[in-house]
Amino acid sequence: MQISSSFPRRILGPAERGAGWLAGAFLIALAVLAPLAALAAAALDADLAHWTHLINYVLPQAMQNTLLLLLGVGVLVTLLGTGSAWLVTAYDFPGRKFFSWALLLPLAVPTYIIAFAYLDLLHPIGPIQTLIRDLLGYDSPRQFRLPDLRSLPGAIFVLGFVLYPYVYLSTRVMFMTQAASLLEAGRTLGAGRVGVFLRVALPLARPAIAVGVSLALLETLNDIGASEFLGVQTLTVSVYTTWVTRSDLAGAAQIALAMLVIVVALILLERQGRKRQRYANVQRMRPMQPRRLSGPAALVAVLLAAVPVLIGFAAPALYLVNETYKRFHSVGGVSNQLLNGLFNTLSIALVATVVTLFCGLVVAWAGRTLRESARWNPGRWCARVASLGYAVPGTVLAIGLLTPLTLLDRYLAPALGIQGLFLMGSSAALVIAYTMRFLAISTGSIEAGLARIPASMEQASRLLGETASGTLRRVHLPLLRPALAAGALLVFVDAMKELPATLLLRPMNFDTLATWLYAEAARGTYEEGAVAALAIVLAGLLPVILLARTNLKIGH
Structure with missing residues (x-):
């Protein structure tokens, strides 16, 4: 006897199998590649005189400063991030649970805001140096003063204490998932606690350290505000000044191309750090049990955990609160220009979040739809290409966008x-x-959400005759709400903080909180700049709290 199906089955056409979504993902990936191609074309099309001037007068100093800055920040974030991750994972001391999430707080503060705050805090007649002189019995800065923060070591100090959480977050997750049996085997073979850390735990955590350091260095390369405030002429600052001050697009493109070489090197460094790192566990691991500390050892642990939080978040945040209070107390409010900047920031960030989520959904769903329909999944490659923008510094991306946007204006505006x-x-x-x-x-967040949805739900929908778009709308979107919300929050806050691209591409007389703060710091006026900085920090706390809650769940 032959049993027929009770529901109609029909052959799905190419568009219903996801070809339409693939076309959208391909166009998005092509749009991301367009500024990079335009950048290379503008740089290579310049005459020899441009290259000669850059090679002789601009690139040597800017490249040296950039490489030294990357080296110094890389060493500092590795020490701070790895050390603090091991401290709160391997030892139990008073306040350990608090520090396990508080060590993430510097992520809420953009680098240029930390530099803005410390320029005033560490000024020769600022509160910190004045307090030190009072304690030492000195009367004036001529008798005692700390080294000038406006220097390369000052930039390394500021950026290192802001960006170490990238290493801390990835490395602590790795430490928490390491099997206690491996560490105990090292102790059994005669290694002390330091030896177990150096010879067992640290090599196993090397891939996580490489990922965290690479992210921190990419953020360092993207920075423009902190470097310029602190007087360090990096490649990023050189791109900005070459375009804005000299209106030299070819020269800016050439410097940006040199920055892309460093970006590729950092990505290759991260890949090399994870090379041949494969682990397999056939049984459930028993996590490491932290060793309880007491007495002087516990006090030292508390101080070591508190220093990064104090320098990277607490001190600048308290400074911003104090300056904001003084501003409201003396003036009674903020200027209309700052309120306009707040409105511009929120509106642009909101629109960008919606567009970014939509594009991320297109790219992620194209890869999901074609997962089983093609041996070679072009949707996944589109997702990889579309994600390149995050590795490209904002200044480089903005310079690359100038030519494509100008061409679109030339042909699109008359048509409209x-x-x-x-x-x-x-x-x-x-x-x-x-x-x-x-x-x-957004693409990563949505792909992670799709990975948690069983493929059987999608297959059942398609067997019932639903199209790819209908399956996404009726089945997956309701289940993707947490992933969409998390992605939207991260994109919104990052858009609020973005400074380099905003400085280069904003319209005339259009300020955001970030550009307002940049202008106030350039003029040396800190009152209203502190209000803008505090608003950005408060917004940045939202994703940090989300990360902290996720991190604590992993720990339990």
Whole structure:
């Protein structure tokens, strides 16, 4: 007897199998590649005189400063991140649970805000140096003063204490998932606690350290505000000054191309750090039990855990609160320009978040739809290409976007009956730049959410005759709400903090909180700048709290 199906089955056409989603993902990936291609074309099209001037006068000093900055920050974040991760994982001391999430707080503060705060805090007549002189019995800065923060070591200090959480977060997860039996085997073979850490735990955590350091160095390379505030002429600062001060697009493109070489080197370094690192466990691991400390050892542990939190978050945050209070107490409010900056920041970040989530959904769903329909999944490759923007510094991306956006204005504006610059003359350029810059965040978040949804649900929907779009709308989107919310939060806050791309692509007389703070610091006025900085920090606390809660769940 032959049993027929009770529901109609039909052959799905190419569009229903996901070809439409693949076409959308391909266009998004192509859009991300466009500024990089335009950047290379602008740099290579310049005459020899440009290259000669850069090689003789600009690149040597800027490249040296950038490499020294990357080296110093890399060493500092490795020491701070790895050391603090091992401290709160391997030892139990008073306040350990508090420090396990408080060590993430510097992530809430952009680098340029830390530099802004410490320029005032560590000023020769600022509160910290004044207190030190009072304690030592000195009367004036001529008798005693700390080394000038406006220097390369000062930039390394500031960036290192802001960016170490990237290493701390990835390394602590690795330490918490290491099997206690491996560490106990090392102790049994005669190694002390330091030996077990150096010879067992640290080599096993090397891939996580490489990932964290690479992210920290990419953020260092993207920085423009802190480096310029502290007087360090990096490649990023050189790109900005070459374009804004000299209006030299070819020269800026050439410097940006040199920065891309460093980006590729950092990515290769991260890949090399994880090379041949494979682990297999056939039984459930017993996590490491922290050793309880008491007496002087516990006090030392508390101090070691508190120093990064104090320097990287507490001191600058308290400074911003105090300056904001003084501003409201003396003036009674903030200026209309700052309120306009707040409105611009929120509106641009909101629009960019919606666009970025939509593009991320297209890219992620294209890879999911074609997962079983093709041996070679072009959707996954589109996702990889679309995620390149996060590795490209904002200044480089902005310079690369100038030519494509100008070409679009030349042909798109007349077709729409618009006079003037349609994209470059409006905030649309910022939305495009933010979307390309943070597309990796939304794509990764949505892909992680899709991975948690069983493939059987999708197969059942397709067997019932539903299309790929219908399956996404009726089955997956309701289940993706947590992933979409997390991705939206991260993209929104990152868009609020973005400074380099905003400085280069914003329309005339258009300020965000980040550019307002940059202008106030450049003028040496800190009152309203502190208000803008505090608003950015408060917004940045939201994703940090989310990360801390996730990290604590992993620990339990």
